[in-house]
Amino acid sequence: MNKRQIRKIVILGGGTAGWMTAAAVANRLPSQFYQIVLVESEQIGTVGVGESTIPHIRQFNETLGIDEAEFVRETNATFKLGIQFKHWGKSGESYIHPFGEVGELTNGIDFHHYWLKAKSLGLTDSLDQYSFLAQAALEQKFPEKAQLKGEKFSQYAYSYHIDATAYAGFLRKYAQNKGVTRIEGQVEQVCNSDKGDIESLVLQNGQRIYGDLFIDCSGFRALLIDDNLKVEFEDWTHWLPVNSAMVAQTELTEAVYPMTIATAHKAGWAWKIPLQHRMGNGFVYDNHFMSDDEAGHLFSQHLNTKPINEPRILRFKTGVRSKLWHQNCIAIGLSGGFLEPLESTSIYLIQLGIFKFLELFPHLEDMSAEQAEYNRIMQHSYQTIRDFIILHYHLNQKSDSEFWQRQQQMSLPESLQTRLAAFKESGRVELGQFGVWSAVCIGQNLIPKRYDARLDWLADSELMKFLSIQKQQIEGAKTKLPTAAEYIKNLMKQGR
Amino acid sequence: MSEAIKNITIIGNQTETWMTAILLFRALQGRCKITVIDNQEVSEPATFEVSAYFFEIHKRFGINLKPVSQPENSVLFAATQIISGQAADKSVWLSHDVALPQYKGIELPHITSFLNLPTENYSPSIYLAKHNKMLAPKQFNPVLGRYEPGGQINGEVYLNFLKEAAKFVGISSIHAAVTNVNFDSESGQVRQLVLSDGQTLDCQLVINTSYQTRQLLNQTQAFDKGTQNKAIQNTDTANKLAFSRCDQFIVENVAPAKHSKTIRRVGHSVLSQTQFLNKTVLSFYSNDDSGLNPDVQQYLQTHYPESNQVYQHMQMPLPAEPIWQANWLDFSSFRFTLSPYYPASTLLLRGVMRLLELFPGADFEVSNTQLFNQQYHLDITGFSEYQALFNYTVNLMFSDESSQLSEQNQHRLALFTSSGKVSHELNPMISRENWRNLLMCASQNQFGFDPVLQALDPKAMNQWLHQLIQKISHL
Ligand SMILES: Cc1cc2nc3c(=O)[nH]c(=O)nc-3n(C[C@H](O)[C@H](O)[C@H](O)COP(=O)(O)OP(=O)(O)OC[C@H]3O[C@@H](n4cnc5c(N)ncnc54)[C@H](O)[C@@H]3O)c2cc1C
Numbered sequence: 001m002n003k004r005q006i007r008k009i010v011i012l013g014g015g016t017a018g019w020m021t022a023a024a025v026a027n028r029l030p031s032q033f034y035q036i037v038l039v040e041s042e043q044i045g046t047v048g049v050g051e052s053t054i055p056h057i058r059q060f061n062e063t064l065g066i067d068e069a070e071f072v073r074e075t076n077a078t079f080k081l082g083i084q085f086k087h088w089g090k091s092g093e094s095y096i097h098p099f100g101e102v103g104e105l106t107n108g109i110d111f112h113h114y115w116l117k118a119k120s121l122g123l124t125d126s127l128d129q130y131s132f133l134a135q136a137a138l139e140q141k142f143p144e145k146a147q148l149k150g151e152k153f154s155q156y157a158y159s160y161h162i163d164a165t166a167y168a169g170f171l172r173k174y175a176q177n178k179g180v181t182r183i184e185g186q187v188e189q190v191c192n193s194d195k196g197d198i199e200s201l202v203l204q205n206g207q208r209i210y211g212d213l214f215i216d217c218s219g220f221r222a223l224l225i226d227d228n229l230k231v232e233f234e235d236w237t238h239w240l241p242v243n244s245a246m247v248a249q250t251e252l253t254e255a256v257y258p259m260t261i262a263t264a265h266k267a268g269w270a271w272k273i274p275l276q277h278r279m280g281n282g283f284v285y286d287n288h289f290m291s292d293d294e295a296g297h298l299f300s301q302h303l304n305t306k307p308i309n310e311p312r313i314l315r316f317k318t319g320v321r322s323k324l325w326h327q328n329c330i331a332i333g334l335s336g337g338f339l340e341p342l343e344s345t346s347i348y349l350i351q352l353g354i355f356k357f358l359e360l361f362p363h364l365e366d367m368s369a370e371q372a373e374y375n376r377i378m379q380h381s382y383q384t385i386r387d388f389i390i391l392h393y394h395l396n397q398k399s400d401s402e403f404w405q406r407q408q409q410m411s412l413p414e415s416l417q418t419r420l421a422a423f424k425e426s427g428r429v430e431l432g433q434f435g436v437w438s439a440v441c442i443g444q445n446l447i448p449k450r451y452d453a454r455l456d457w458l459a460d461s462e463l464m465k466f467l468s469i470q471k472q473q474i475e476g477a478k479t480k481l482p483t484a485a486e487y488i489k490n491l492m493k494q495g496r
Numbered sequence: 497m498s499e500a501i502k503n504i505t506i507i508g509n510q511t512e513t514w515m516t517a518i519l520l521f522r523a524l525q526g527r528c529k530i531t532v533i534d535n536q537e538v539s540e541p542a543t544f545e546v547s548a549y550f551f552e553i554h555k556r557f558g559i560n561l562k563p564v565s566q567p568e569n570s571v572l573f574a575a576t577q578i579i580s581g582q583a584a585d586k587s588v589w590l591s592h593d594v595a596l597p598q599y600k601g602i603e604l605p606h607i608t609s610f611l612n613l614p615t616e617n618y619s620p621s622i623y624l625a626k627h628n629k630m631l632a633p634k635q636f637n638p639v640l641g642r643y644e645p646g647g648q649i650n651g652e653v654y655l656n657f658l659k660e661a662a663k664f665v666g667i668s669s670i671h672a673a674v675t676n677v678n679f680d681s682e683s684g685q686v687r688q689l690v691l692s693d694g695q696t697l698d699c700q701l702v703i704n705t706s707y708q709t710r711q712l713l714n715q716t717q718a719f720d721k722g723t724q725n726k727a728i729q730n731t732d733t734a735n736k737l738a739f740s741r742c743d744q745f746i747v748e749n750v751a752p753a754k755h756s757k758t759i760r761r762v763g764h765s766v767l768s769q770t771q772f773l774n775k776t777v778l779s780f781y782s783n784d785d786s787g788l789n790p791d792v793q794q795y796l797q798t799h800y801p802e803s804n805q806v807y808q809h810m811q812m813p814l815p816a817e818p819i820w821q822a823n824w825l826d827f828s829s830f831r832f833t834l835s836p837y838y839p840a841s842t843l844l845l846r847g848v849m850r851l852l853e854l855f856p857g858a859d860f861e862v863s864n865t866q867l868f869n870q871q872y873h874l875d876i877t878g879f880s881e882y883q884a885l886f887n888y889t890v891n892l893m894f895s896d897e898s899s900q901l902s903e904q905n906q907h908r909l910a911l912f913t914s915s916g917k918v919s920h921e922l923n924p925m926i927s928r929e930n931w932r933n934l935l936m937c938a939s940q941n942q943f944g945f946d947p948v949l950q951a952l953d954p955k956a957m958n959q960w961l962h963q964l965i966q967k968i969s970h971l
Binding site: 003005006028029030032033034107108359360361362363366367368369370372373376377380418421422424425426428430449450452453454455456457 | 498499500501523524525527852853854855856857858859861862863864866867870871907910911913914915917919920922944946947948950951952
């Protein structure tokens with residue numbers, strides 16, 4: 001009962017990571033007992049990107065009791081059913097990685113095995129033609145929950161595209177309403193105790209901010225975890241070498257589609273993220289293979305319209321801290337690690353970091369067991385996602401670019417090698433892994449050599465009938481859907 | 497493209513053999529011919545332990561366990577009592593709660609730990625066990641959470657049920673032992689089994705559940721099987737499958753069924769005791785390869801002079817080789833009486849389910865096999881770790897002597913002791929709730945709590961607990 005307790009938490013940084021942390025911590029920890037302070041510097045500003053998410057964010061919102069309509073209104077959000085990858089296999093091809101599984105497990109056999117067998121019999125449909133979500137997304141439609149009740153595909157998963165700056169602002173309001181104190185100022189000095197813990201932050205104006213526990217959300221600067229505590233950064237650039245992004249916003253020139261578009265180019269890829277009021281664009285590249293000038297040129301071609309703001313260049317390095325929680329400091333967000341946004345996973349990792357921290361909320365006296373657990377789980381998650389992203393690069397089949405050829409030939413982490421070998425040979429992938437591996441592998445033409453041999457017990461005609469029923473069901477369900485834009489409009493009108 | 501497997505040969509005549517046969521038959525919808533080489537190496541435990549998973553899997557494949565579930569053939573229990581071998585009054589209860597009531601989003605054990613109250617008194621499943629009651633999980637007041645009773649079922653009745661069912665669905669059996677195995681020298685695959693009746697049987701997929709045949713199969717080590725499966729070696733977990741011997745005794749009686757299981761140390765053995773409608777079953781587990789432990793003999797003479805030994809079996813350690821090699825799987829280690837602590841039937845069922853998930857084609861593609869071994873290895877490791885922590889707890893109760901814990905178990909215990917948190921399992925073979933329940937015992941109910949509780953009003957918590965205990969007492 002008498003262990004020393006944390007009473008004051010100081011969050012350094014007011015980007016997406018900082019305000020998500022502040023909001024979730026304030027929601028969880030009673031304000032009469034815990035003091036939560038967030039320090040940010042308007043002068044430094046935030047990274048200003050991070051606009052595509054995965055479905056887990058809905059859990060975050062639910063936990064915080066955030067109303068969906070309000071969230072969508074305040075963050076200018078649109079809905080997302082997956083990612084369309086253009087030119088990732090061979091140039092000219094595209095596929096969709098939808099949320100949720102493609103097709104259903106039938107008689108204990110994953111749907112893609114049915115598709116594989118049909119393909120061996122001459123079927124020419126792509127796998128994503130059997131994904132309800134992918135097909136809805138392609139027609140810019142979005143499933144209305146009530147419309148689909150009781151139907152086969154009602155269990156769909158979706159997420160949002162959000163305006164990053166508006167999102168931080170939205171959460172800031174939420175957090176401040178729950179008692180979080182915001183301090184504007186630039187941290188100039190970090191003071192430590194004899195034990196090596198962080199004791200206080202000193203701002204430019206001399207103000208000193210003490211705390212029991214510090215959360216480093218200072219972005220790429222990593223002021224606490226790196227500058228002060230010197231926690232090593234595990235560099236993964238040999239697997240994921242892109243290191244630059246040019247970003248700009250444009251006006252919406254097309255209908256809102258409920259997916260992120262990721263288009264490969266000769267030394268990286270470019271994104272388009274539609275919001276209600278504008279398009280977010282980015283051009284990701286490896287500057288060893290493409291100069292900033294060339295990137296700028298190609299980016300403006302990609303935009304196809306004049307940007308609203310001047311394009312900015314961001315530099316980054318892929319990897320993760322060897323420990324995300326060290327001493328009395330936890331690194332959440334870009335300070336802890338960076339995985340490029342190809343599968344929109346950074347905000348998810350922020351969320352995971354926050355929830356794990358709250359789940360493992362420690363006593364002040366000895367937090368070593370909680371730390372060890374936190375670091376173990378976070379490392380595992382970073383690595384799993386890393387492998388999934390490497391997979392996209394490695395499976396390209398482009399022959400006209402040195403960048404992509406190097407990706408084809410790179411040596412893979414062992415964990416990925418094993419997983420890939422199994423999929424390549426027998427179409428098997430362990431359940432419960434992050435992302436829909438079969439959609440990405442098959443989308444990029446890694447067609448397993450074998451389908452589940454049990455399908456030979458199913459007559460060819462039966463199989464074809466089964467597939468055509470699947471397609472009919474998708475067609476049938478699709479006709480009832482509103483467009484994504486209508487869906488948003490209705491949601492806001494009804495305030496659901 | 498690989499062809500579908502047309503026949504499966506299962507070697508052995510154990511309960512484990514027939515269960516595997518029936519489940520595969522149902523899951524494969526009778527599309528594979530299944531032959532059991534019934535080698536008369538009978539191993540038929542008087543009773544064995546099952547979990548909710550056991551019932552669930554049978555149900556999933558349309559196997560109606562009604563005949564086995566009659567009260568004289570099965571007993572359900574709500575909790576397990578771990579009794580000190582020395583002072584009979586010293587015990588801890590292992591609950592079967594799988595969802596506990598929460599106060600402001602914080603699970604019950606944190607509240608009781610914070611208020612310094614005995615958690616056992618607030619566990620619905622322990623309450624049921626202490627009061628010798630049994631409720632179907634569906635009848636349980638959801639405000640109190642959820643629990644999953646454990647069960648013990650009659651081995652003989654279940655075996656007969658399986659054999660009948662096998663006959664009914666057309667699973668063929670050959671009464672003979674395997675005397676030799678012909679391997680394909682290149683692939684290491686079993687091509688033929690030579691039987692004691694002179695027959696030679698061609699094989700595709702072979703599943704072994706027999707000790708005798710295991711030796712024959714392991715001859716393949718003589719062949720170079722390339723790098724297949726090299727990554728998985730079971731040696732570390734093999735040592736943790738702690739007990740090499742199980743002896744079961746029955747005492748006939750007319751006492752009512754007892755809805756709890758007890759575990760205690762008897763000398764160097766561990767005794768697991770359950771009581772059916774008309775009999776008490778005593779299962780002793782030990783590492784005594786020489787014979788029945790004198791402490792056990794003494795214990796029986798003192799307490800149960802009328803008992804009859806009904807089953808004895810020596811447990812083989814896990815093979816150091818992976819479970820699945822080439823075209824054969826060796827399930828012979830996973831006897832239902834493998835552990836006094838955890839229903840080993842779950843472990844075997846898990847293996848069968850993994851086989852179905854990764855069901856091979858006739859070419860037995862290697863990476864598929866590797867994936868199976870990798871995944872099943874995690875299951876076995878989870879089981880071994882759980883068993884080791886349970887053993888530690890029993891030792892602690894017996895003599896305050898603690899056995900060495902693995903690094904992971906030390907971490908689990910440290911985290912739980914620090915703030916009552918349960919370490920996240922990357923493989924959910926043992927559920928979080930099972931770990932939590934065991935960790936409460938392993939820490940002798942001296943575990944930490946979520947510090948957030950400091951910010952809440954203890955009076956309101958006490959009130960909540962008071963209401964809770966009233967609801968529990970209405971069970
Ligand atoms: C090109 C690119 C594209 C991305 N796209 C996606 C995406 O689609 N989906 C996704 O999930 N993620 C994406 N991410 C990641 C995502 O942007 C970040 O994870 C997210 O924005 C969190 O950033 P942050 O809060 O850690 O850092 P920042 O936004 O950089 O915030 C840092 C904060 O620290 C403060 N600060 C720093 N130093 C000091 C100091 N000395 N004193 C006071 N305050 C200080 C700053 O003022 C700022 O408030 C992308 C990242 C990049 C680089």
